[in-house]
Amino acid sequence: MSSDxxxxxxxxxxxxxxxxxxxxxxxxxxxGTIAAVVGANGAGKTTLLRTLSGMxxxxxxRIALAGEDLRxxxxxxxxxxxxxxxxxxxxxxxxxxxxxxxRLGGLWRRDRADAARALDEVYQLFxxxxxxxxxxxxxxxGGERQMLALGRALVGRPRLLLLDEPSLGLAPxxxxxxxxxxxxxxDSTGLTVLLVEQxxxxxxxxxxxxxxxxxxxxxTATPAAELRDDDDLRHAYLGF
Amino acid sequence: xSATRAATPPTTRASHxxxxxxxxxxxxxxxxxxxxxxxxxxxxxxxxxxxxxxRNFQLATVAAYLCATAGLTVLTGLNGQLSLGHGALMATGAxxxxxxxxAFADRGVTGGWTLPVSLSAAVLTTIGVGxxxxxxxxxxxxxxxxxxxxxxxxxxPALAVTFDDVFNGEQGLSVPVEPPPAALxxxxxxxxxxxxxxxxxxxLALLLLGNLVRSRFGRTFRAVRDDEVAARLAGIHVARTQxxxxxVSAATAGLGGALLxxxxxxxxxxxxxxxxxxFLLMAVVIGGLxxxxxxxxxxVLLVALPDLTHTLTDLLTLSPAVAQRMxxxxxxxxxxxxxxxxxxxAPGGVQGLLSRLGRALLARSPARRx
Amino acid sequence: MDRFVFLTLDGLSRGAVxxxxxxxxxxxxxxxxxVNFAQGAMAVATAYFAYSVAAATxxxxxxxxxxxxxxxxxxxxxxxxxxxxxxxxxxxxxxIVALGLVLLIQAVLGMVYGNEFLPAEAPLSRAALxxxxxxxxxxxxxxxxxxxGVVVVALAWTFTRTPVGLRMRAAAxxxxxxxxxxxxxxxxxTLGWALASGVGALAGMLVIPTELGxxxxxxxxxxxxxxxxxxxxxxDSPPxxxxxxxLVGLLLSYVSGYAGSDxxxxxxxxxxxxxLLVRPAGLFAPAVARRV
Numbered sequence: 001m002s003s004d005x006x007x008x009x010x011x012x013x014x015x016x017x018x019x020x021x022x023x024x025x026x027x028x029x030x031x032g033t034i035a036a037v038v039g040a041n042g043a044g045k046t047t048l049l050r051t052l053s054g055m056x057x058x059x060x061x062r063i064a065l066a067g068e069d070l071r072x073x074x075x076x077x078x079x080x081x082x083x084x085x086x087x088x089x090x091x092x093x094x095x096x097x098x099x100x101x102x103r104l105g106g107l108w109r110r111d112r113a114d115a116a117r118a119l120d121e122v123y124q125l126f127x128x129x130x131x132x133x134x135x136x137x138x139x140x141x142g143g144e145r146q147m148l149a150l151g152r153a154l155v156g157r158p159r160l161l162l163l164d165e166p167s168l169g170l171a172p173x174x175x176x177x178x179x180x181x182x183x184x185x186x187d188s189t190g191l192t193v194l195l196v197e198q199x200x201x202x203x204x205x206x207x208x209x210x211x212x213x214x215x216x217x218x219x220t221a222t223p224a225a226e227l228r229d230d231d232d233l234r235h236a237y238l239g240f
Numbered sequence: 241x242s243a244t245r246a247a248t249p250p251t252t253r254a255s256h257x258x259x260x261x262x263x264x265x266x267x268x269x270x271x272x273x274x275x276x277x278x279x280x281x282x283x284x285x286x287x288x289x290x291x292x293x294x295r296n297f298q299l300a301t302v303a304a305y306l307c308a309t310a311g312l313t314v315l316t317g318l319n320g321q322l323s324l325g326h327g328a329l330m331a332t333g334a335x336x337x338x339x340x341x342x343a344f345a346d347r348g349v350t351g352g353w354t355l356p357v358s359l360s361a362a363v364l365t366t367i368g369v370g371x372x373x374x375x376x377x378x379x380x381x382x383x384x385x386x387x388x389x390x391x392x393x394x395x396x397p398a399l400a401v402t403f404d405d406v407f408n409g410e411q412g413l414s415v416p417v418e419p420p421p422a423a424l425x426x427x428x429x430x431x432x433x434x435x436x437x438x439x440x441x442x443x444l445a446l447l448l449l450g451n452l453v454r455s456r457f458g459r460t461f462r463a464v465r466d467d468e469v470a471a472r473l474a475g476i477h478v479a480r481t482q483x484x485x486x487x488v489s490a491a492t493a494g495l496g497g498a499l500l501x502x503x504x505x506x507x508x509x510x511x512x513x514x515x516x517x518x519f520l521l522m523a524v525v526i527g528g529l530x531x532x533x534x535x536x537x538x539x540v541l542l543v544a545l546p547d548l549t550h551t552l553t554d555l556l557t558l559s560p561a562v563a564q565r566m567x568x569x570x571x572x573x574x575x576x577x578x579x580x581x582x583x584x585x586a587p588g589g590v591q592g593l594l595s596r597l598g599r600a601l602l603a604r605s606p607a608r609r610x
Numbered sequence: 611m612d613r614f615v616f617l618t619l620d621g622l623s624r625g626a627v628x629x630x631x632x633x634x635x636x637x638x639x640x641x642x643x644x645v646n647f648a649q650g651a652m653a654v655a656t657a658y659f660a661y662s663v664a665a666a667t668x669x670x671x672x673x674x675x676x677x678x679x680x681x682x683x684x685x686x687x688x689x690x691x692x693x694x695x696x697x698x699x700x701x702x703x704x705x706i707v708a709l710g711l712v713l714l715i716q717a718v719l720g721m722v723y724g725n726e727f728l729p730a731e732a733p734l735s736r737a738a739l740x741x742x743x744x745x746x747x748x749x750x751x752x753x754x755x756x757x758x759g760v761v762v763v764a765l766a767w768t769f770t771r772t773p774v775g776l777r778m779r780a781a782a783x784x785x786x787x788x789x790x791x792x793x794x795x796x797x798x799x800t801l802g803w804a805l806a807s808g809v810g811a812l813a814g815m816l817v818i819p820t821e822l823g824x825x826x827x828x829x830x831x832x833x834x835x836x837x838x839x840x841x842x843x844x845x846d847s848p849p850x851x852x853x854x855x856x857l858v859g860l861l862l863s864y865v866s867g868y869a870g871s872d873x874x875x876x877x878x879x880x881x882x883x884x885x886l887l888v889r890p891a892g893l894f895a896p897a898v899a900r901r902v
Contacts, residue, residue, distance in 0.1 A: 053790060079792035091787035093780055104780050107773050108792030152791070322702050324709070376883055382701035383645035384886055387841065390647065391834045395879040402872040514830055515716075518709050525706055561724075569720035576713030583707045584695045 006031045006160055006192045007052070012061035014051040020059065021047045023216045029160070029209070032190040034182060036207035036224060038200045044216040045196040046088055049162050052194070053085035054078050065160065079108055082159035086166070090149040094138030098129055101137055101148055105155035115155065122151040125181070143174040150178070154185075160192045167199040175199065179206040204228050269454050277447045284439045293431035297503070298543050300435040303442040304499035306539035309523045310449055310532050311492030316521070317530025318453065319485035320465030321377055322385055325392035327517030329490045330497025332369050333362040334507040335400070337498035338413040345416040352421060355502070359441060362498035363491050370490020371483065378482035393517040397509040412508025415501050438499045445492050450532060452488065461485050493520075515572070522579045528591030537591060546571045616738070616745050617867040618860065623751035624820070625859020626758040631813035631836035632843065632851035632858075633762065634806040639845045641782045641802030644693065644704040645837070648711035650829030652688065652807055653814030655715050656680040658723055660815060661730070661824055670733045677811045685807025689800045716826040725826060732819035754816045761809060762852055769848070778802055831875060835862065838882040844892025854892070 009027040013020055021044045029035045037045050050056040052063060054075040063070045065081055073081070084105075093101055102122060106115035123130040126147040132140065140148060146166055153161055163182075167175040183206045185191040197203035204210055210227035212219045220233065227233060288296055312326050340358035344350070373392060377385055400407040407413065420433035452458055460481045463471040468478050501507045523538025549570040553563050586593060631649070638646045646652075656677040664673030688711065696707050734749040747755075769775035780788040781798035789795050813836070818828050839858040843850025858878065865877040885892070 055786065055790070075789040076792050076794055079790065085790045087787065087790065091784065091790070093784045093787060095783045096776075096780060100776055100780075103773075104776060104788070104791050104793070107777060156791070316702070320700075320702070322705060376887060380886055380890070383639075383705060383845075384841065384890065386647065386702075386705045387645065387834075387837045388882060388886060391838070391879045391882050394830050394834050395875040398872075398875045402876065514827075515713070518713055521706065521709060522713070565721050565724055568725060569717040572713050572717030573721065576710045576715070576717060579710030579713065580692060580707050583703055583710065584692075584697075587697065587703070 004030045006066055007194065008062075008064040008067075009052070010062045012048075012051060012058055012063065014047060014056050014058045014061075016047075016056075021216050022051065022058075025061070025213075025216075025218050027211060027218060027221065029192055029194055031159075031192055032186060033208040034186055034193040034195060034206055035209040035211055035221075036200075036203035037194065037196045037211045037213055038198075038203055039213035039219075041198075042215075043213040045213055046164055047216075048213070049085065049087075049164050049194070049196055053083060053162055055085075076108075079156055079158075083162065084153035084156050084158035084160070085162040086149045086153050086164060088164040088168075090145050092137040092140070092145045092148050092152075094136060096137055097134055098137065098140070098148055099133045102129070102152050102155055105152035109156065114157070118155045118157055122154050125154070126151050142169050143171070146170060146174070146178060150181075158191070160194065163193060163195045165196060165198060167197060167202060172202075175202050179203075182206055270451055273447055273450050277443050281440065281443055284435065284443075288432045288435045288439075293429050296429070296431035296435045298547070300431070300438040300503055301500070302539050302543045303435070303438040304496050304503060305520075305523070305542045306536055307442050307445050307496030307499060308493045308520055309496075309527065309535040309538045309542075310446060311489040311496070312520050313524040313527070313530055313532065313535040313538075314449060314453065314461070314492075315485050315489035316524060317528075317534075318458065318465060319461040319482060321482060321485065322382075322521075323377070323389045323486075323489070324386055324514075324517050324521060325373065325389035325396070326489070326493045326520045327512045327514065328392045328396035329366050329370060329373075329493040330500065330516065330520075331397055331400075331507070331509070331512035332366045333494030333497035334501035334512065335407060335413070336362040336365040336494070337501050338415045338507045339406075341415050341417065341502075342413065350418060352418075355417065355437070359495065359498050359502075363494050366494020366497070367487055367491045370487045370494070374483040374486025374490065377486055378479040389517075390514070393514045397512045400509040407509075410509060412506055412510075415505045415507060417502055417505055434503055438503060441495060441499055445495055446532065449488070449492065453532065457481075457484065519575060522575045526578055526582050528593075529587075531591045533594075534591035545574060549574065612744055613867065617863045619747050619751070620867075621860035621863025622856060623747055623754055623859070624817075624863060625839075625856035626755050627813050627817045627820075627855075628832070628836045628839045628859050629852040629855025630758045630761060630809055630816070631832060632839035632855040633765070633848055634810040634813065635836060635840045636843075636845060636848050636851040637765075637802055637806035637809065639840075640848075641778065641799055641806075642689075642693065642704075643698070643701075644708070645845070646806070647705060647708035647833075648688065648715065649807070649810045649836075650814075650833035651712040651715040651826075652684050653681070653810040654818075654824075654826060654829050655719060656684060656807075656811035657730070657814045657818050657824060657828070658719055658728075661723075661728060670731070674733070674815055677815050678808055681808040681811025681814075682804045684811075685803040685805070686800050688807070689803035693803070694796075719826040723824075723826075727822055728824040730819045730824045736820070750819070757812060757816060761812060765805070765809070766848070774801070831878075834875075834882075835859075835878050838878050838885070841882060841892055842885050847892065850892055 005028040007027065007029040009025055012025040012027075013022055015021040025044075025048060027035075037048065039045055047056065051058050054070070054073065065083060068081065070078065070081075093104070096104070102119055106118055109115040128144055129147055129151060132144065137145070137148065150163075150166070166178050170178070179202050182193055182195070186193065195203055195207065204224045204227055207224040209221060210224040211221045212227070212233065220227075222230075287299065291299065308326055308330055312323060315321050315323055337358045340361050341354070344354045344358070373389070376388060380388060400412070401409045420428045420430065424433070453461075460471070460476050463474065463476055464478050464481045471481075472478050497512070500511070504511070519542055523542050524535055526541060527536065527538030528534030550567055553566045553570065558566060631653070634649055635646060638644055638649075659680045660673035660677035663676040664670050667673070692707060692711065693704065696704050698704060732750045734753050736748045736750045738745040738748045740746065769779060777788070777793045778798045778801060780791070781793050781795040782802070785795045813832075814829055817832055818824055821828060835858050836855060839855035840851045841854070842857055843852070843854030858881065861877060861881060862874045866874045
């Protein structure tokens, strides 16, 4: 728990209706690192992300972003504090064009010039998107959608990126590209990433920290390399 | 006012049996409904002697509205189809009864059987119209259905003006009704006779409706309302069920309109405006969607609330012009705001509140009055 | 032939108003998944307000402006004070609440202004100009055309070219994602209600002088015609609403010109039924059904 933690979570509890899903979750993600949250289906990974980004109200616990308590801050304000959430299923707005989707990511910014610069950078980063500016979101392939969702988050120049299952439904080659990109962004811009993945191998291949969740609890949080090498842990919770 | 309130129990109780889940066998349900209807009929007769003529008339009006609200609550509450066009269906029944009664009178045909024949003709005609609208309705959902039935409610009364050689335009038609049978004596009050006629017709309709709701058909109505896909998987023909619900609902609305025409002894398009359709909807929503008892509450409200506001405006000292404006519009304002508030605060309506209250009170002992 | 040209032009000018009103319905439908059955009553209320303002100031145009402002405010108020609290789990609920508003608004208007027709003067001549011996549009028709045209173009520009338009569309299509991207979704919803109600107020101001006059029920039939226009175009398509409204205007003009004005109401009903039974998604339905 160093002061370098961008995201700090203590004793977080949340759930749907009366059924609690998260139990006393503790988590800390240092600045400029990638944390991969892995675990079986129903372990509470997506619920954790939804609670972090304010879509689900926690019943107990504390979330701090760069030392600021996020309690009571509405969802639409979190993006202004540097948090970007790419939700499960990517959340590309199918009725809007690629360009509109991307611009949407920077609409909240006061610095219009930098928002425009960020947009250009995203187009340079994802060249396929630049070719399909005028296409509607629902016309894109799965990989292009993931690029669009990622790019849209980056237009806001976030400090913390929450990514929910970016590999879902994508070809291994595309997954590898995305993981490589995350690493590149971490190294070049100091982006902090909290990555939720079913695809444990590829997630741990880029992550600095591996967080294993089971039944709504954090079982362990260790350097990713250790998790890759610890057969017992892998067998117990990750099934390989 | 006290008379109107006192008049509530018979209609409520008559339909109460239909609205409560009843765990008996089917045969006993019918017997039970018959017994309740008989009791209600006896109570109505007793009331008709105890109440002054004007209250008799009001109670008869409640009975006529109850036909329509009961039909609408079956459609909207049990089958999930919204109709804003029930005022137009009532108009259909009303105009049919007017045309029949006039045809009988023109040809000098008299006898106690003429009115039942005219009423049956009214029900049959409305069934025809209801089937046409119902077939269209079965293919439509949500706001589309609401829009079409709204159009029906706005357009159909205007047809009376379009075809004014038959319907006599804005003026409307008079409905000749024969006096009470001579056997009842020369001084038998006409209003009491009106209550007997409308009361028995309404009880008959409610009896049929109550049994339908408890029957296999009632269950398919609810199944379609709750989940069309699941109903279809369970082997229910969804469209046919929806048309059937619409037809049943139209038949009772037609009867209600016909009874209103007989009570008023006249029909005119102004009496069946869009506002009437909205009133009916309001009545079933406020009473409690899907419950026949709620329909009774709604029908009582439709008659009692204007009466109440009339009394209220009389109490205040207003200039005649202001008083006239208030009298016509205050009930509308109250209806409208109640509708909004009930939908937001208490979607179960009056009957929902009552049954919640009743359950709370009777939580210890399963015994029920009535 | 002259008559046909006249009826066509007349139908288009009538249709322009229906188009604006249909557009207002579509705006709310897209934003909130509610067909605002109270739109007609709300428009009448703003027209009465304009009547009062015009009577007090002696200026029709001040009244006109007041109606538009009142329309914007009324829409926002209806959203914030009423629709916000309606349980949307059943599509019946908002419809019923809107109808309750119809009763309430019409009753309040009746109490304040009475249930008699009040004269609604057109600000410009309604006598048709003749071009080359052919009776064409009146100055008032041209004004109505221009007003609707300006509003349609302004709305189209706002929605497709401005950041706030992008926010509104995103909020309507994907509310949850939009919130994550910092869009004030509930604010966009209120703005949508305000805009729609403002457009409805404009349509009311334009149509009422061409009908019998000001009356709490003055927009009932206009609502049905505009709803039909919106359905013809597909409830999800703003351009469809404009085209649908124009088509309904043409149909009504031909029916009343060739078959008698008594039959127009029936014609609207038949058109509505025909479109819904043959092509329920409307003639201009988008290629992909949206997730609701």
